[in-house]
Amino acid sequence: MPNISSGPRVGLFVTCLADMFRPSVAFSTVKLLEQAGCKAEVPERQTCCGQPAFNSGDRKTTADIARQTIDAFDGYEYVVGPSGSCIGMLHYYPEVFAPSDSYYQRALELKNRSFEITSFLFDVIGMDSLQEQLRQLQFNHKVTYHDSCSGLRQLGIKQQPRQLLQQVQGVELEEMEEAETCCGFGGTFCVKYPEISNRMVSNKSEFISNTGAHTVLGGDLGCLLNMAGKLKREGKQVEARHIVEVLAGMTDTPAIGEADYGLAQQL
Amino acid sequence: MSRAEILGNIRRGLNRSEADTERQQAVQNRLACKPSNLIPQRAQLPAAEQVELFKTMASEAVSELIELDRFDQVPSACADWLSSQGIRELVSASNSELRELDWSPLAQQQIEKTERVAQAGDLASLTLSFAGIAETGTLMLHSGEQSPTTLNFLPDNHLVVLYRSAIVGVYEEAWKTLREKFGDTMPRTVNMITGPSRSADIEQKLQMGAHGPKKLVILLIND
Amino acid sequence: MQINTPFFKQRAHDALADANLQKALGNLKAGFPEKRAIAVSRMPEFEQLRDQGRDLKNHILEHLDLYLEEFERKVIENGGHVHWARTADDANRIILDICQQVDAKTVTKGKSMVTEEIGLNDFLEANGVQPVETDLGEYILQLRHDHPSHIIAPAIHLNLEDVSEAFHANHHRPKSSDPAVLMQEAREVLREKFVAADVGITGANFCVAETGSTIIVTNEGNGDLTQTLPKTHVVVTSIEKVVPTLEDMTLFLRLLARSATGQEFSVYNTLSSGPRREGDQDGPENFHVVLVDNGRSEMVGSEFQDMLRCIRCSACMNHCPVYGAVGGHSYGWVYPGPMGSVLTPQMIGIEKGGMLPNASTFCGKCESVCPVRIPLPKLMRHWREDEFEKHLQPKAARYGLAGWAFLAKRPALYKPYTRMASWMMKAWAGKNGRIRTLPLAGGWTDWRDMPAPQGKTFMQAWKEQQKAGGQQ
Numbered sequence: 001m002p003n004i005s006s007g008p009r010v011g012l013f014v015t016c017l018a019d020m021f022r023p024s025v026a027f028s029t030v031k032l033l034e035q036a037g038c039k040a041e042v043p044e045r046q047t048c049c050g051q052p053a054f055n056s057g058d059r060k061t062t063a064d065i066a067r068q069t070i071d072a073f074d075g076y077e078y079v080v081g082p083s084g085s086c087i088g089m090l091h092y093y094p095e096v097f098a099p100s101d102s103y104y105q106r107a108l109e110l111k112n113r114s115f116e117i118t119s120f121l122f123d124v125i126g127m128d129s130l131q132e133q134l135r136q137l138q139f140n141h142k143v144t145y146h147d148s149c150s151g152l153r154q155l156g157i158k159q160q161p162r163q164l165l166q167q168v169q170g171v172e173l174e175e176m177e178e179a180e181t182c183c184g185f186g187g188t189f190c191v192k193y194p195e196i197s198n199r200m201v202s203n204k205s206e207f208i209s210n211t212g213a214h215t216v217l218g219g220d221l222g223c224l225l226n227m228a229g230k231l232k233r234e235g236k237q238v239e240a241r242h243i244v245e246v247l248a249g250m251t252d253t254p255a256i257g258e259a260d261y262g263l264a265q266q267l
Numbered sequence: 268m269s270r271a272e273i274l275g276n277i278r279r280g281l282n283r284s285e286a287d288t289e290r291q292q293a294v295q296n297r298l299a300c301k302p303s304n305l306i307p308q309r310a311q312l313p314a315a316e317q318v319e320l321f322k323t324m325a326s327e328a329v330s331e332l333i334e335l336d337r338f339d340q341v342p343s344a345c346a347d348w349l350s351s352q353g354i355r356e357l358v359s360a361s362n363s364e365l366r367e368l369d370w371s372p373l374a375q376q377q378i379e380k381t382e383r384v385a386q387a388g389d390l391a392s393l394t395l396s397f398a399g400i401a402e403t404g405t406l407m408l409h410s411g412e413q414s415p416t417t418l419n420f421l422p423d424n425h426l427v428v429l430y431r432s433a434i435v436g437v438y439e440e441a442w443k444t445l446r447e448k449f450g451d452t453m454p455r456t457v458n459m460i461t462g463p464s465r466s467a468d469i470e471q472k473l474q475m476g477a478h479g480p481k482k483l484v485i486l487l488i489n490d
Numbered sequence: 491m492q493i494n495t496p497f498f499k500q501r502a503h504d505a506l507a508d509a510n511l512q513k514a515l516g517n518l519k520a521g522f523p524e525k526r527a528i529a530v531s532r533m534p535e536f537e538q539l540r541d542q543g544r545d546l547k548n549h550i551l552e553h554l555d556l557y558l559e560e561f562e563r564k565v566i567e568n569g570g571h572v573h574w575a576r577t578a579d580d581a582n583r584i585i586l587d588i589c590q591q592v593d594a595k596t597v598t599k600g601k602s603m604v605t606e607e608i609g610l611n612d613f614l615e616a617n618g619v620q621p622v623e624t625d626l627g628e629y630i631l632q633l634r635h636d637h638p639s640h641i642i643a644p645a646i647h648l649n650l651e652d653v654s655e656a657f658h659a660n661h662h663r664p665k666s667s668d669p670a671v672l673m674q675e676a677r678e679v680l681r682e683k684f685v686a687a688d689v690g691i692t693g694a695n696f697c698v699a700e701t702g703s704t705i706i707v708t709n710e711g712n713g714d715l716t717q718t719l720p721k722t723h724v725v726v727t728s729i730e731k732v733v734p735t736l737e738d739m740t741l742f743l744r745l746l747a748r749s750a751t752g753q754e755f756s757v758y759n760t761l762s763s764g765p766r767r768e769g770d771q772d773g774p775e776n777f778h779v780v781l782v783d784n785g786r787s788e789m790v791g792s793e794f795q796d797m798l799r800c801i802r803c804s805a806c807m808n809h810c811p812v813y814g815a816v817g818g819h820s821y822g823w824v825y826p827g828p829m830g831s832v833l834t835p836q837m838i839g840i841e842k843g844g845m846l847p848n849a850s851t852f853c854g855k856c857e858s859v860c861p862v863r864i865p866l867p868k869l870m871r872h873w874r875e876d877e878f879e880k881h882l883q884p885k886a887a888r889y890g891l892a893g894w895a896f897l898a899k900r901p902a903l904y905k906p907y908t909r910m911a912s913w914m915m916k917a918w919a920g921k922n923g924r925i926r927t928l929p930l931a932g933g934w935t936d937w938r939d940m941p942a943p944q945g946k947t948f949m950q951a952w953k954e955q956q957k958a959g960g961q962q
Binding site for chain 3: 014016018019020021022023024026027042044045046047048050052053054055056057058059061064065068149150153154180181182184185186187188189190191192193194195196197198199200201203225226228229230232233253254256257258259260
């Protein structure tokens with residue numbers, strides 16, 4: 001095992017959806033960070049990245065939450081989270097403050113040390129340090145990968161998850177049609193314009209199932225909840241997981257939206 | 268009224284006054300120096316390769332190419348092409364160059380040649396191209412006393428003479444040549460034409476021959 | 491044109507249920523994005539061209555007043571006339587006036603979105619001048635008393651059968667369902683119109699200050715016949731279309747066709763520089779340019795200035811998943827898709843246009859294909875800020891946001907709340923792992939299941955784990 005104490009101190013940005021819906025995604029992220037030699041910590045004062053306020057036009061609330069997040073992650077060498085969308089929001093913080101605001105510089109500086117997890121592993125840590133561990137993993141399934149919008153277009157995440165995934169034994173990656181097209185989640189969009197959102201996720205569901213994949217993977221829980229919810233509603237047999245679950249070898253939990261047989265036994 | 272309001276609004280928005288010499292200088296400089304923007308590598312080629320690129324791109328745009336060794340072969344080439352289409356008439360631009368050719372090959376195939384502007388119902392026209400642009404296989408024509416614009420658009424078939432030596436790599440070179448010829452005042456119209464008319468307005472499926480010529484034939488003279 | 495933008499949701503609902511429209515929209519992807527991708531791949535410098543396009547437009551906007559004056563000076567020097575129209579009404583009156591001066595009965599029209607914006611056709615018709623649209627798509631729409639649903643493919647919402655019926659009803663010829671026959675039919679019918687028209691009205695893709703030229707970019711050749719055959723040519727365009735030189739126009743031409751139709755170059759790129767010259771055998775005797783403002787000059791210096799870079803290529807709507815789902819008519823006014831979602835509130839007011847900038851997932855695809863790199867999602871967000879400040883958003887959304895914000899700003903309250911919410915949803919789901927109906931979340935559960943939370947929140951589980959670790 002790498003020496004944990006000597007590695008960089010990384011603040012985990014948990015994200016609301018991982019916190020509430022799928023803690024296993026955050027645990028997987030912690031595990032990956034530790035395997036990469038980092039000391040992962042979870043700042044207590046974090047809540048949400050502020051995206052709902054930002055995209056609803058509420059600049060004041062956005063700035064309040066941005067200040068809170070900047071303070072919470074002060075002093076960490078890196079800030080890493082399992083979402084291109086939420087980390088992308090951290091990258092918007094400089095836009096929220098006037099250059100004269102004392103938080104403006106701190107926002108810029110936070111932006112420069114904030115990374116989405118697959119980008120952090122691939123671009124910052126580097127494949128050389130990860131290959132050995134990833135190659136010990138097994139995931140004997142055909143998978144397809146959905147590129148979430150913010151990660152793809154704002155942060156340039158495309159090859160990183162695929163490169164990491166291909167180190168895992170047994171993974172067969174089959175690209176879907178329009179992998180880069182929005183799934184229709186869009187935060188509050190999916191409830192403000194449910195019918196349009198439904199059309200978009202219906203298309204996505206079809207493209208996913210056309211690949212014949214056993215599992216659809218992605219890097220953002222918002223999209224994954226949306227896609228999994230649609231696949232389940234349509235009775236399709238495709239499972240949905242966050243990519244970190246596969247990369248951390250933590251696929252023993254039920255997939256997103258799957259029945260929790262463990263719980264049934266407990267009850 | 269409107270003019271002053273619009274310009275006033277713009278200046279207010281920019282927070283600049285009319286008598287802003289710095290901005291005026293910038294504008295005059297750009298208009299005088301006409302700096303080129305990025306010019307794609309594609310067409311920055313030796314002359315011979317430019318011609319090849321022109322031919323490739325013109326064919327891709329569904330222009331027909333007929334290569335001739337000499338200018339005086341134009342009448343027989345026109346006669347042959349028109350006969351192959353069953354066309355018995357040709358409306359020509361009134362260029363002195365074209366006029367001075369020996370047009371007997373047309374008469375031999377009972378094809379009537381006239382010089383005038385185009386009319387609805389004309390089947391074929393013949394004009395002379397000012398330049399060919401290799402980058403996209405584009406012809407550049409301009410209006411003038413001897414070259415009515417209607418000939419480029421109204422007839423069903425458009426035959427255009429292009430000298431190999433008039434082929435340039437990129438649009439920018441054609442603008443330079445045009446300025447050399449016309450100075451500060453442009454001809455009334457400059458037409459850049461890349462293939463025959465087409466439309467995809469019905470179900471996004473491309474159909475050739477919408478309102479302009481259904482066929483564009485380039486008579487390329489290897490001078 | 492009637493404003494139906496406030497009914498966006500209902501129109502989108504109808505559009506999604508309209509099988510014919512959905513079939514027609516299915517043509518979009520092969521028609522545009524796939525062709526653009528090929529054209530871009532053949533031009534290795536395309537991204538640099540986009541950078542230059544953005545920078546050059548920014549330069550123009552910083553000097554817009556001066557370039558407009560230069561353009562005007564040169565048009566007059568060429569023997570043309572320039573008219574400035576502050577509003578749509580001003581523009582319509584100017585154009586009618588020109589038509590009446592030459593006693594015009596019919597005018598032919600090349601494709602022009604600015605004339606849609608000002609509602610020119612209805613105005614001319616009401617004043618005894620008959621406009622005839624000559625672009626094939628626009629012509630089809632005029633026969634059907636319909637409006638464009640796309641800025642360069644106006645009839646994209648129609649199928650072959652619709653065209654076939656419209657032609658049969660109007661042309662009194664045998665009904666055909668062969669697109670080639672239909673196009674030939676339009677060609678023949680419109681040829682008479684071109685020749686008979688007193689005035690030809692076109693738009694302009696760019697206005698060149700250096701030469702006083704306007705340029706139109708078309709594939710059909712209708713614009714050229716429109717502007718060459720009648721005695722009077724009127725160019726109706728807007729103030730942001732001016733470019734300094736022919737070289738600068740060239741940069742935008744390299745971007746335009748590739749972004750729009752995925753062509754290397756459109757078939758006809760035609761410069762018009764004034765009326766017929768002495769000795770010319772054809773061409774218009776009168777040349778007018780109408781420069782329309784209609785709200786644009788107010789965008790200069792505002793947070794929406796970037797929108798004035800738009801060259802109307804349609805790439806944003808061609809790639810937009812929302813446009814692809816609901817089509818252009820859902821947007822309820824002239825400009826659809828992402829560019830319309832930014833422009834429409836400017837032109838009809840945010841009170842009526844607010845639906846549009848909200849109807850976006852901010853997926854960013856539009857910005858990623860924009861030839862002049864307009865940050866469309868950011869501009870849509872600016873409209874949402876405007877709405878927020880004016881309290882225009884629905885009450886439920888505002889209170890929901892305020893409640894969430896209250897918690898998100900208070901970590902000590904946020905944590906127990908999320909713990910409780912996760913627990914409740916988990917309990918509601920039972921052992922199914924998903925929820926089929928959830929009170930207050932019908933927007934979600936009407937259409938898809940809600941995957942259930944795993945149980946504890948991460949913050950809770952992490953704390954417990956740390957504590958246990960500490961005890962070891």
